[in-house]
Amino acid sequence: MTQTRIAVSHVTKRYFLYRTALERLLHAGFGVKAKPVRAFEALNDVSFEVKAGECVGLVGRNGSGKSTLLYIIANTLAPTSGDVAVTGRLAALLELGSGFNPEFTGRENIFFYAAMLGLKREEIAARFEEIVEFAGIRDFIDQPVKTYSSGMTVRLAFSVTTCIEPEILIVDEALAVGDEAFQRKCIARMADLRSRGTTILFVSHNARSVIELCDRAILLDRGEKLVDGKPDEVIVAYRRMLYMEGARYEAYRQELKAHNGDPKPLLLARETENGSNGNGAPEAQGERQADAAYFDESLKPESMLMHEPAGAVISEPAICLIGSDGAPGSRVNMLKRGEDYIVRYRVRFEEDARDVGFSVSMQSMNGVMLGGGSLVLAEDTIPVVPAGSVIEARHTFSCRLLAGTYFASVGCSAVKEGARQPLHRIADALMFSVLPEKSYNGRGMVDFAFRSGHAVISGGAERDMKAGDQE
Numbered sequence: 001m002t003q004t005r006i007a008v009s010h011v012t013k014r015y016f017l018y019r020t021a022l023e024r025l026l027h028a029g030f031g032v033k034a035k036p037v038r039a040f041e042a043l044n045d046v047s048f049e050v051k052a053g054e055c056v057g058l059v060g061r062n063g064s065g066k067s068t069l070l071y072i073i074a075n076t077l078a079p080t081s082g083d084v085a086v087t088g089r090l091a092a093l094l095e096l097g098s099g100f101n102p103e104f105t106g107r108e109n110i111f112f113y114a115a116m117l118g119l120k121r122e123e124i125a126a127r128f129e130e131i132v133e134f135a136g137i138r139d140f141i142d143q144p145v146k147t148y149s150s151g152m153t154v155r156l157a158f159s160v161t162t163c164i165e166p167e168i169l170i171v172d173e174a175l176a177v178g179d180e181a182f183q184r185k186c187i188a189r190m191a192d193l194r195s196r197g198t199t200i201l202f203v204s205h206n207a208r209s210v211i212e213l214c215d216r217a218i219l220l221d222r223g224e225k226l227v228d229g230k231p232d233e234v235i236v237a238y239r240r241m242l243y244m245e246g247a248r249y250e251a252y253r254q255e256l257k258a259h260n261g262d263p264k265p266l267l268l269a270r271e272t273e274n275g276s277n278g279n280g281a282p283e284a285q286g287e288r289q290a291d292a293a294y295f296d297e298s299l300k301p302e303s304m305l306m307h308e309p310a311g312a313v314i315s316e317p318a319i320c321l322i323g324s325d326g327a328p329g330s331r332v333n334m335l336k337r338g339e340d341y342i343v344r345y346r347v348r349f350e351e352d353a354r355d356v357g358f359s360v361s362m363q364s365m366n367g368v369m370l371g372g373g374s375l376v377l378a379e380d381t382i383p384v385v386p387a388g389s390v391i392e393a394r395h396t397f398s399c400r401l402l403a404g405t406y407f408a409s410v411g412c413s414a415v416k417e418g419a420r421q422p423l424h425r426i427a428d429a430l431m432f433s434v435l436p437e438k439s440y441n442g443r444g445m446v447d448f449a450f451r452s453g454h455a456v457i458s459g460g461a462e463r464d465m466k467a468g469d470q471e
């Protein structure tokens with residue numbers, strides 16, 4: 001039977017909130033009975049196990065208790081009640097520079113830190129080169145750590161923590177303040193450790209690394225374990241919850257709890273409020289109904305930026321299914337890779353316009369432009385549009401994106417005084433998710449529709465793969 005490496009049993013962590021710092025000090029330091037304003041549970045009766053070789057991702061909103069849980073498992077914080085049992089050599093990367101002495105050089109700290117984790121001097125010496133190489137701070141290895149930037153400190157900490165090959169690794173990914181290249185190295189290193197049997201528990205706000213790396217994920221919310229299951233399913237629940245507020249959030253929370261942590265029944269059980277756009281405002285005349293299964297009211301782009309209109313006004317942007325007649329059908333915002341959709345919006349022209357173009361572009365969460373389409377690119381602009389006209393722009397596209405959250409911006413332009421000029425633009429007009437897939441675990445953001453095969457050049461091969469097989 002697979003060994004249990006981490007067993008968390010009914011763990012609760014209660015904090016007392018006081019009116020003033022002095023009251024807290026009196027209570028903590030001198031046992032003076034200052035009455036706390038209220039007790040607050042950062043963790044509430046959390047139980048789960050992590051088996052040897054498993055990689056488990058902890059996700060949840062800010063303040064949901066993830067770090068508290070890792071600290072308790074790492075034995076740097078005591079639970080108010082409940083137990084944690086850890087079997088095996090555990091290395092934790094929880095707090096920037098913790099475990100380092102800032103006065104020591106990088107070199108000295110490698111020996112100091114690895115010794116604290118139980119390695120003998122000769123074992124550390126044997127791995128020293130690898131640690132320095134991975135951290136990529138060779139030129140600074142003999143400088144005191146207090147002179148390092150936060151990125152350099154985390155590079156060294158991650159490198160030393162992972163190079164000693166712990167049996168159990170717990171990592172707060174929020175610490176991955178290194179640059180993008182280093183973050184990718186960290187994920188690759190964790191995948192490597194995992195393939196060699198290290199048990200990993202890590203906190204992440206990055207859905208992609210959870211789906212790529214983990215066998216399981218746990219959704220924590222307000223200190224409670226709401227869902228424990230397959231990473232893609234847990235991520236869908238987490239994403240939905242992330243953009244919910246007030247009554248909707250409370251209701252979804254209860255729904256998840258009522259399903260006893262199983263997100264599956266909820267994935268398609270979406271509610272819509274007919275006749276409402278989710279803000280309580282009535283839909284404009286002619287607005288299409290949302291598809292209940294693939295429209296999530298909580299996906300509202302807070303970053304939406306409406307530019308000043310200069311001759312036309314865009315309204316009612318939406319992503320729609322393609323109806324049987326090829327026209328836009330029901331509104332959706334949870335898309336499936338490989339399916340075709342239409343981005344459509346209405347444009348009301350306030351003045352005559354010439355050589356009119358409509359455009360759409362897709363952006364990643366961090367603003368990277370992923371691509372787009374336009375009538376101008378298609379050389380299909382509209383020669384003349386008289387003032388008072390309303391035209392619906394329709395951009396049909398094939399969803400080539402992988403699971404994640406994205407934005408679409410829309411615009412309308414015309415030629416004025418011999419140059420193309422915007423008439424109206426809405427940046428981040430639409431926010432949408434591409435659903436994770438159980439059977440497809442592509443990396444990155446874009447599906448290039450690779451068809452991977454191979455050809456034997458000489459020497460033969462054990463297995464005869466057909467072109468098109470994924471390898």
Ligand SMILES: Nc1ncnc2c1ncn2[C@@H]1O[C@H](COP(=O)(O)OP(=O)(O)OP(=O)(O)O)[C@@H](O)[C@H]1O
Pocket residue numbers: 015016042060061062063064065066067068069174
């Ligand atoms: N010493 C403390 N005293 C009182 N409250 C605390 C203390 N430490 C943490 N908390 C509270 O416990 C809750 C959980 O905090 P924790 O840092 O575990 O959340 P988290 O999920 O890791 O958040 P984030 O994603 O922002 O890192 C938060 O509301 C936090 O304010």
